[in-house]
Amino acid sequence: MASSKSRVTAFALVGAAGFIAPRHLKAIKEVGGSLVAAVDPNDSVGIIDSYFPEADFFTEVERFDRHLDKLRREDRPIDFVSICSPNYLHDAHIRMALRNGAHAICEKPIVLNPWNADALSEIESESDRRVFTILQLRHHPAIIALREMYAGVRDRKIDVDVTYITSRGKWYHRSWKGNIEKSGGVATNIGVHFFDMLGWIFGGLKSSVVHRRQEDCAAGVLELERARVRWFLSVNSEHLPDAQRERGQRTYRSITVEGREIEFSEGFGDLHTVSYQEILSGRGYGLRDAKPSIEMVQVIREAPLAPLTGEYHPMCRLVEAVRR
DSSP states (O other): OOSOTTSOOEEEEEOTTSTTHHHHHHHHHHTTOEEEEEEOSSOOOGGGGGTOTTOEEESOHHHHHHHHHHHHHTTOOOSEEEEOSOGGGHHHHHHHHHHTTOEEEEOSSSOSSHHHHHHHHHHHHTSSOOEEEOOGGGGOHHHHHHHHHHTTOOSSOEEEEEEEEEOOOTHHHHSGGGOHHHHOOHHHHTTHHHHHHHHHHHOSEEEEEEEEEOSSEEEEEEEESSEEEEEEEEOOGGGSOHHHHHTTOOEEEEEEETTEEOOOSSOOTTHHHHHHHHHHTTOOEEHHHHHHHHHHHHHHHHSOBOOSOSSOOTHHHHHHHHHO
8 A cells, every 4th residue: 555666665653662663663674664754752762773773763743743744745755654652642643644645553542532533534534545553353363263153143142251461560550551531541551452352253332331440450341232241451460360470470361252261362473564464455444443442442431330230240359359
């Protein structure tokens, strides 16, 4: 999808010092692209030297924006702007990409609220550029197989349990990630790709109940078109199962479908590259694809908390014990 087949696809990167940026740098390299410019207010970006040491670098987005405009006017336009900035800035940085005549490739969540996606759709329709997002679980072989397995099930609700614990230190709550106004909270920040995966496999949201919504964890029950999902998400290491703690592991990821564990721990390393390959081939996921999961997390963020009665994720009781 490059602007010209006679030259290397040109990329720019917003958020070069972020946690996820190296995956984008690797993907750009592996699809044969060239990083022309990058920006981040933090200048700890030595990782760029491993991939594109000749890239221009800025610590001020205003100067970066001016540079992109200059390249466009000199007939050296950027084809894609990859966006790895804090969640609350995605909307503004997507607009900057489109304004400079580039397609946007934005990390999830593409925006924090559904109406932001609607506004971007309007801007996108006024240009000949696209807004893409990274929904890498849709490219995972185990998840694709799961979707195919249950595609024809219409006569019952499938019982699903999702548990994801990714331990974070004290820094997390001091950073933008710990600020719900900037990150959207735990369910958005670490869970949106799981909610996207669930909707992609089992259909749209019918109802949602939230039992826990704290700075370090969230839990609830989703009813989708073809599934009932109990979910638990946490950044607190005290919520890890004993077996993981004894082995010194700081992450626990589990999905069970009708009592059967779905193994998908491996195979994550190259999924950003696959996502970039799909985008460059014209098959990338865009705003319409991302919006259902954005709607899910917005509902979760604003829902009143429900008591622990009826169906709820069993980890909710552990959270109570840890708090005591």
